[in-house]
Amino acid sequence: MKSRSAPVYTSEYRKCLFTSVVAVRHTGMADEALFEFLHMEMVSHVYRDHQSSKGDTDNKDRASRVSVLEGMGFRVGQGLIERLTRDSPCFKDELDIMKFICKDFWTKVFRRQVDNLRTNHQGTYVLQDNKFAMLTQLSNGKQYLDQAPKYLAFSCGVVRGALSNLGLESVVTAEVSVMPSCKFQVVIQKL
């Protein structure tokens, strides 16, 4: 017998197992967790990897790690937007694309819509998500605020990749002042 607890043969146990399985199916919790856990692992792998090969953590090093994660996000964003828009022939304009990103794309990737979208109508957009999915696994206090940026690089890349495949080259940065809320700034590069 290798199970962690002693065996219980009551119908109570069966019922309880059944309930738990049904609950998981309804909430789909593990699906989301699968992506989030993999994301966490990837961040820690990239950071551990670069640290061990260099031994120090100077600014150049930090930039290269962020750029690795951002690059991965970029390619994932490109792939995702291609699937999500394959039946939508075109968008009206830049703002229309941004609305799609904030609503449908954000819901698919980060499980909720952007709470607030602002623009100066000159190619700069600020997307605020008050409960950003990639930060909800971290503590809400100020304790881990300095750790937040490494969990945002991939997401910035995802947004940039999606926009790029829709014909908009951009620079995407993220900023956290209060966890788990996050502001993304998208600056469209006019060619």
Next chain:
Amino acid sequence: MKSRSAPVYTSEYRKCLFTSVVAVRHTGMADEALFEFLHMEMVSHVYRDHQSSKGDTDNKDRASRVSVLEGMGFRVGQGLIERLTRDSPCFKDELDIMKFICKDFWTKVFRRQVDNLRTNHQGTYVLQDNKFAMLTQLSNGKQYLDQAPKYLAFSCGVVRGALSNLGLESVVTAEVSVMPSCKFQVVIQKL
């Protein structure tokens, strides 16, 4: 105007966009894709990374890359099983655990149940999945058969991590003879 196509203001376009959004919502296709794309990126990052730092691809190198991916999978598996079983107090025996892995766990992680579970009743289990999720993005022919193993290391780790958190230490290996079908062998380590 930065959108890829010329603007179209017809109601036809709106209708079509709406249809596509609804279709995506129903199938949940992008959610799965999100994990799969990230997995692909991670595999290629780990392989590229090790290659560039060494310049060659000998057996030791190959083993270390597989072990990096397996280790990531292990920790993801541990996290996932904890969520999935948090309301199930215990399992009857080892076989009961394996059935849970093949059915509920597999469905959550790899989107379908295991097609066939065999055991010698001495701690060795063979789980066959005829359409393994991590292989369906590769071509079905023989062309990429030699590429398959690197897309299985993470999954082996996921299974080993899940079993480990349920009190079963194991060795998990995977084998592909015809794509995208895959056989996992789980050997429980009797302590």
